Amino acid sequence: MKRRVSKHFRLNNLAAILALLMFAAWPNNLLGQQQTTTTEPAQPPSLVRPTVLTRPLTPASSAPATIAPPTANSAPAPVQPAPMPDIARPPIPTTITGLQGVLVETLDGRVVAEQAADQAFNPASAVKLATSLVALHNFGVHHRFITAIWTDGTFDASTGTINGNLIISGRDPSFHFEHAVMVARELNRIGIRTVTGDLVVPPQFTMNFSWSAQASGNSFYDTLDATRRPAAATEAWKQERIALGDVEGLQSAPSVAVMGAVYIGTVPANARMLLVHRSSTLPDILKVLLCYSNNFMAERIGDNVGGPEAIRQYLIKNLEIRPDEVHLASTSGLGVNRVTPRAMMKIYRALRDELAKNHLQPSDILPVAGIDPGTLEKRFTSAQSRGSVIAKTGTLVRTDGGASALVGQMNTANGETMLFVIFNQRGSVWRFRENQDTIITQLQNSRGGPAPFEYHPQALAMRLANTESESANQNNEYEPAP
Numbered sequence: 001m002k003r004r005v006s007k008h009f010r011l012n013n014l015a016a017i018l019a020l021l022m023f024a025a026w027p028n029n030l031l032g033q034q035q036t037t038t039t040e041p042a043q044p045p046s047l048v049r050p051t052v053l054t055r056p057l058t059p060a061s062s063a064p065a066t067i068a069p070p071t072a073n074s075a076p077a078p079v080q081p082a083p084m085p086d087i088a089r090p091p092i093p094t095t096i097t098g099l100q101g102v103l104v105e106t107l108d109g110r111v112v113a114e115q116a117a118d119q120a121f122n123p124a125s126a127v128k129l130a131t132s133l134v135a136l137h138n139f140g141v142h143h144r145f146i147t148a149i150w151t152d153g154t155f156d157a158s159t160g161t162i163n164g165n166l167i168i169s170g171r172d173p174s175f176h177f178e179h180a181v182m183v184a185r186e187l188n189r190i191g192i193r194t195v196t197g198d199l200v201v202p203p204q205f206t207m208n209f210s211w212s213a214q215a216s217g218n219s220f221y222d223t224l225d226a227t228r229r230p231a232a233a234t235e236a237w238k239q240e241r242i243a244l245g246d247v248e249g250l251q252s253a254p255s256v257a258v259m260g261a262v263y264i265g266t267v268p269a270n271a272r273m274l275l276v277h278r279s280s281t282l283p284d285i286l287k288v289l290l291c292y293s294n295n296f297m298a299e300r301i302g303d304n305v306g307g308p309e310a311i312r313q314y315l316i317k318n319l320e321i322r323p324d325e326v327h328l329a330s331t332s333g334l335g336v337n338r339v340t341p342r343a344m345m346k347i348y349r350a351l352r353d354e355l356a357k358n359h360l361q362p363s364d365i366l367p368v369a370g371i372d373p374g375t376l377e378k379r380f381t382s383a384q385s386r387g388s389v390i391a392k393t394g395t396l397v398r399t400d401g402g403a404s405a406l407v408g409q410m411n412t413a414n415g416e417t418m419l420f421v422i423f424n425q426r427g428s429v430w431r432f433r434e435n436q437d438t439i440i441t442q443l444q445n446s447r448g449g450p451a452p453f454e455y456h457p458q459a460l461a462m463r464l465a466n467t468e469s470e471s472a473n474q475n476n477e478y479e480p481a482p
Contacts, residue, residue, distance in 0.1 A: 098402070098427030100435075103341040104420045104443060112418060112443065117345075120325070120338040121423035122403040124394025125293045127333035129344070129407060132286050132365060133351045134305045134314050141358040144278040144467075145172035145285075149183060150271040157191055165197035166258055168205055168220065169267050172279045173300035174288070175207050177233035179277060179467060180223035185254035186275045187224075190471050198260035199224075202267075204303075209296040217262040226255035239461065275471045284463035286365040290392055291374035291460060295332040302331020319346045333394055341421040348407055348419060362390045362409060363455045371457055379437060380450075387452030388412075389440060391420075395429050404432035410440055412447035 101116040153164010172179075187193075199221050207216035222228045279285065289297040305311060308328035315321045325343040329335045339347075352362055369376040370386035375393040380386060391408025404424045411417050422439060424432035444450040 098432070099423075099425040101341040101423040102421070102439070103345050104418055105345060107417055107419065113439075117341040117421075118325075120327075120340050121405075121425050122337055122396060122400045123333065123339045123344060123405050123407075123423060124337075124396045124399075124403045125295075125298075125333035126344060126392050126394040126405040126407045126423075127328060127331065127337050127339070128290060128293065128298045129351055129392050130311050130315060130328070130347050131298050131302050131305075131331045132290065133347060133354060134311050135282060135286070135301050136351075136354045136358075137314075138305050139282055141281065141283050141360065143282040144280065145174070146170055147172050147175055147179070147183070147277040147279075148267075149187070149274045149277070150267050151195075151274055152268050152271045153195075153197060155192070160191050160193035162192055162195045162197070164195070165200050165260070166195045166256075167200040167265070167267050167271055168217075169202055170277075171204050171206075171300065171304060172277075173206065173297045173304075174279050174285050175277075177208060177219075177223055177230070177236040178239075179279075180207065180220050181229075181233060181236075181254055182467065183275070183277055184224045184226075184256045186277070186471065187256045188254050190274065192274070193256060195256065195258045196260070197258075199258045199262045200265040201262065203264055206296075206300060209294070211296070213264055214262065217264070221258055221262050224256045224258060226253045227257070229255075278467060280463055280467055283360060283365050287463055288460050290365055291367040291372050291376075293333075293375050293393065293395075295334055298332035299330065305331075307331065308337075315343070315347065319343075319350050321346055333396075336399065339423075341423055344407055344421045344423075345419065348409075348421070352409075361453075363453060366390050366392060366408060368453065368455050368457070371455065373460060379433070380440070385441065385444075385450045387455055388444065388450035390453060397429055401426040402429050402432070404429040404436070406433075406436045406440075410444055411451045411453050412444050412449065413451045414448040415451075416447050418443060418447075 099116075099121065101119055101121050103114050103117040104112040106112060147168065147170035150167040150169065151162050151164050152167065153162045155162055199217060201213055201217035201220065203213050205213045205216050205220075207219045210216045210219070219230075222230060223233045285297065285301075288294065289301070302308065302311065308331050311331060312326055312328045315326055316323055321343045325340045327338040329337050355362060355364065367374050367376040367390070368387055369380035369389040369391065370378075370382075375395075376389070376391060380389045388411045389408060391406050394403065394405030394407075396403040402425065406422045407420070409417055409419050420440065420443075422436045424435065441450070
């Protein structure tokens with residue numbers, strides 16, 4: 001089926017938007033690539049002037065995923081990356097410094113505005129949309145990351161002492177101070193107050209968004225013990241209990257003293273599980289991740305689905321995205337990634353479909369402009385625009401000479417929802433954002449003005465507080481081995 005441009009696009013507004021979509025000469029002093037991350041190659045990719053391709057919009061495939069979900073303690077082996085495509089330079093002049101790619105479509109796939117839609121740009125943190133899509137597809141909306149607590153010792157009920165080690169397993173990217181205090185409370189409930197041995201954490205264990213398993217283990221060690229607990233941990237526990245209305249928890253001071261040291265290791269074969277801590281559901285975690293564009297959480301979730309190349313292969317096989325349309329060096333958007341606007345539109349549509357299958361809306365995981373805290377909190381804040389844009393931002397101040405992205409959907413007063421992808425590169429990210437906001441506003445005004453989406457916000461702190469902890473024993477008490 002051929003695509004056709006919507007006839008509702010008014011000529012007076014079309015002129016204004018086309019002016020924004022025109023590009024000025026690209027200054028030579030911006031051609032050099034400034035590197036800020038270790039994921040970037042030593043030399044920048046060459047610049048080419050490709051032919052702009054036009055082809056019918058192809059719907060996302062509904063074929064099943066080919067990536068199996070990992071176990072609780074192991075991630076799939078990362079897939080080796082393919083060669084990176086060149087940066088495309090649009091053969092179009094522009095009124096702002098830099099490069100720009102734009103694709104705006106109606107829900108049924110009609111093109112409203114298009115520029116350099118088949119040329120590769122750095123999408124920055126918009127890569128997190130692809131990471132979220134694959135995570136939701138592989139794990140499902142009810143998925144919770146599990147942190148299990150084990151011991152290889154015996155239990156003296158008269159003193160509440162484990163004579164042995166306390167061992168942790170799990171890959172929860174959201175595990176934080178308050179969750180460690182909850183583990184201490186659950187251990188107290190089954191009678192455990194002292195551990196004579198060491199605290200052993202796996203190499204992939206993370207806490208408080210730390211990349212180091214040793215540092216995370218040290219934080220867990222201190223937080224378990226009320227006499228060593230950092231003030232930040234006590235405050236985090238207090239605020240979570242207040243948010244949940246847990247008076248009992250607010251008045252308690254859970255504590256487990258570990259007498260040994262912190263080591264990196266694995267769960268031994270003779271260990272027995274004491275309790276299980278489950279994170280908030282995946283959509284709740286994604287909401288926090290995407291609102292604040294948390295790189296750590298995106299990389300950890302990406303690890304759980306096999307890394308950037310595994311995500312790329314999923315996109316190629318399931319969304320009919322050509323191999324030369326996408327290259328991923330990270331699952332957070334850090335470094336040098338490449339995606340065409342048309343490929344990103346397919347990713348966003350597939351994410352919408354994945355959410356809809358589970359009776360969820362984009363606002364359930366993405367920030368709503370002018371309402372949710374984070375990257376869109378101070379954009380589209382006028383009385384008319386507030387709540388009318390749901391989108392993922394992307395910002396790299398130096399990489400590729402500056403890259404900015406805005407991908408999502410807008411609502412209009414005439415009841416129409418439009419999907420959009422805007423990529424900018426090689427210039428000031430602050431000017432790029434202003435330009436993106438102007439394009440969105442002009443498009444909304446061409447449809448009667450902006451109108452808010454139906455949305456009932458929930459405090460982000462409540463989303464990460466939606467955790468569960470329970471004893472591994474049905475009787476809620478520890479039973480020593482015979």
